[in-house]
Amino acid sequence: MTTKIAAYPEVVIQPASRVSTEGRHAPDIKTPLDLQEKLLEIVDTGKTRATEWKGRLQDDIREKPIQSVLIAAAIGAAIALIVGRRR
Numbered sequence: 001m002t003t004k005i006a007a008y009p010e011v012v013i014q015p016a017s018r019v020s021t022e023g024r025h026a027p028d029i030k031t032p033l034d035l036q037e038k039l040l041e042i043v044d045t046g047k048t049r050a051t052e053w054k055g056r057l058q059d060d061i062r063e064k065p066i067q068s069v070l071i072a073a074a075i076g077a078a079i080a081l082i083v084g085r086r087r
Contacts, residue, residue: 061068
């Protein structure tokens with residue numbers, strides 16, 4: 001699809017090719033339905049990854065409960081120091 005500028009009919013603008021960071025061409029989304037399908041796919045992928053991450057985290061906590069408690073306590077102390085300094 002080309003675009004012509006009304007003030008300069010001799011100028012024709014070609015659409016730029018979008019390239020992703022991996023070097024592959026990004027798919028052109030032509031309709032709102034295509035966009036909706038792509039968004040649903042991204043959400044499903046995110047849900048799957050979050051579920052897998054949650055399962056691995058729970059397994060790690062079960063395997064090393066003391067280390068997990070100490071890490072949580074250290075994170076809580078760091079947050080308390082940061083929030084406490086603001087007041």
